[in-house]
Amino acid sequence: ARGAPLPPGPKPLPIIGNLRDKPASHEWLTYSEWKRQYGPIVYVRMLHEDVIIINEHKLALEILEKNSTVYADRPPGQTMIDMIGWTNGVAFSPHGDRHRQYRKLLAGRLSPTATKQSFELQQSTAKSLLRELLDHPEDFQERIRDTLGNSLVTLTFGENILPRDFNYIERADDAHGKFSLAGTPYAFAVDFVPFLKYIPSWFPGMKWKRDAEAWRAELLELVRVPYELVKAKMAQGTAGPSYVAKCLETMGELTAKTESTIMWTAASLYTGGSDTTATSLTTFFLVMILFPDVQAKAQEEIDRVVGTDRLPTHDDRASLPYINALVKELLRWRQVTPLGITHCAREDKIVEGYFIPKGASVIANIWEMLHDENIYKDPFSFKPERFLGPDAEPDYGNLPFGFGRRICPGMHLADASLFVYTATILASFNIGKPKDKEGNFIEQDVEYSTGIVSVPGPFSCTIKPRSPTALANIMRD
Numbered sequence: 001a002r003g004a005p006l007p008p009g010p011k012p013l014p015i016i017g018n019l020r021d022k023p024a025s026h027e028w029l030t031y032s033e034w035k036r037q038y039g040p041i042v043y044v045r046m047l048h049e050d051v052i053i054i055n056e057h058k059l060a061l062e063i064l065e066k067n068s069t070v071y072a073d074r075p076p077g078q079t080m081i082d083m084i085g086w087t088n089g090v091a092f093s094p095h096g097d098r099h100r101q102y103r104k105l106l107a108g109r110l111s112p113t114a115t116k117q118s119f120e121l122q123q124s125t126a127k128s129l130l131r132e133l134l135d136h137p138e139d140f141q142e143r144i145r146d147t148l149g150n151s152l153v154t155l156t157f158g159e160n161i162l163p164r165d166f167n168y169i170e171r172a173d174d175a176h177g178k179f180s181l182a183g184t185p186y187a188f189a190v191d192f193v194p195f196l197k198y199i200p201s202w203f204p205g206m207k208w209k210r211d212a213e214a215w216r217a218e219l220l221e222l223v224r225v226p227y228e229l230v231k232a233k234m235a236q237g238t239a240g241p242s243y244v245a246k247c248l249e250t251m252g253e254l255t256a257k258t259e260s261t262i263m264w265t266a267a268s269l270y271t272g273g274s275d276t277t278a279t280s281l282t283t284f285f286l287v288m289i290l291f292p293d294v295q296a297k298a299q300e301e302i303d304r305v306v307g308t309d310r311l312p313t314h315d316d317r318a319s320l321p322y323i324n325a326l327v328k329e330l331l332r333w334r335q336v337t338p339l340g341i342t343h344c345a346r347e348d349k350i351v352e353g354y355f356i357p358k359g360a361s362v363i364a365n366i367w368e369m370l371h372d373e374n375i376y377k378d379p380f381s382f383k384p385e386r387f388l389g390p391d392a393e394p395d396y397g398n399l400p401f402g403f404g405r406r407i408c409p410g411m412h413l414a415d416a417s418l419f420v421y422t423a424t425i426l427a428s429f430n431i432g433k434p435k436d437k438e439g440n441f442i443e444q445d446v447e448y449s450t451g452i453v454s455v456p457g458p459f460s461c462t463i464k465p466r467s468p469t470a471l472a473n474i475m476r477d
């Protein structure tokens with residue numbers, strides 16, 4: 001398929017290619033610079049890895065959606081990730097028969113219609129969150145993470161399924177930390193010298209392999225134990241509703257393969273949904289202190305449409321256009337996964353006159369696409385109004401959730417839960433800038449981390465019930 005040129009990009013050096021151009025962190029910012037220098041599609045070579053960076057939404061749709069099967073794979077990735085077993089998980093599985101099975105099962109349970117079955121859980125999660133925020137406003141970031149995390153565990157396995165000594169959240173977060181470590185490029189000798197993985201782990205200097213084996217066992221336990229517990233409760237007829245219970249009900253006869261499909265997709269709900277949703281909701285608090293007029297308008301809409309005697313629910317969604325626009329703007333302003341997850345080309349292809357080689361890593365700079373000045377006026381200010389009225393700016397569709405065969409399967413759940421969490425909080429609290437002893441507002445520089453999920457550092461805000469009626473609503477039940 002050659003005959004067309006590779007996309008333009010910074011000049012590579014012999015052997016190492018563009019390794020020295022690789023940004024140390026927050027890569028999306030450098031990639032955006034490259035858009036201005038080289039255009040919307042850029043090619044770089046990292047050692048022997050071909051990397052294509054797409055910086056424009058229209059082009060990303062053209063490449064990743066129109067040729068969704070060609071770009072459905074993930075890059076082979078780090079040896080350590082594979083040794084620990086993460087390539088069995090949904091997000092890092094190669095796109096073959098197994099990944100198709102994963103997606104089919106997830107699609108059945110996370111479709112817009114199926115998602116409605118979790119509305120009640122989301123509403124009760126929103127209420128628990130109100131109580132947590134009332135009692136521990138200074139810890140709001142941690143409380144958000146915990147409350148939303150617990151809700152995902154309940155959604156996946158059911159209420160009170162896990163014994164006290166099996167702290168799912170702690171174990172999962174620990175496994176995610178080890179995943180990040182294992183995924184750090186060239187952090188382990190085996191990334192340079194793959195045959196090291198065949199040397200026995202008792203050999204001197206092989207601690208990394210003993211680590212890999214221990215981490216593999218931990219991950220397997222995290223994936224298997226809760227599943228087995230639900231299965232046992234199902235057999236006794238005592239399991240409550242959950243993702244796993246529903247899968248077991250509908251899967252028919254169980255084989256090792258179908259069980260593995262249920263287990264790994266179940267694990268992907270917390271892995272994919274926890275940091276992302278919690279980070280978006282944390283950013284919502286930042287927005288509230290930085291853009292007080294947005295908070296006032298949102299509260300005005302809720303008071304007018306829902307009233308003050310009760311909390312908003314999913315049923316109110318269609319009559320709350322400003323809140324809907326706010327959620328849309330929240331996912332644009334600080335998209336939480338700025339580069340999505342890297343896709344990989346399964347075959348050579350010429351797209352838009354450029355050659356994209358088989359095996360190339362394909363990165364979509366979602367951050368740049370959502371801040372494109374040609375589409376969004378004043379892209380760094382937070383304006384829900386941009387999505388409202390006759391002069392509305394274009395709707396970005398599913399862009400924050402990625403592309404093609406790999407698009408986020410949890411997007412409807414994420415969207416619905418963010419709606420009900422933000423609406424419930426807006427109905428109940430005023431969120432404000434903290435003040436110092438002299439009563440002056442404290443300005444804070446909030447930095448977002450680098451990584452697959454870009455997480456805000458700590459910041460503070462005041463969280464106070466809006467009125468005695470609001471307080472009564474929080475305290476009810």
Ligand code: HEM
Nearest residue numbers: 090091268269272273276340341401402403406408410414
């Ligand atoms: C604000 C919330 C969320 C955002 C912004 C988000 C974003 C994304 C993005 C950009 C991808 C990569 C898509 C691609 O490769 O093109 C992804 C994948 C994924 N997400 Fe989400 N996500 C969110 C919430 C969730 C939730 C709530 C769940 C599950 C309950 C979830 C589960 C997953 C899974 C399993 C994958 C891997 C899909 C695959 O590789 O086939 N995500 N997400």
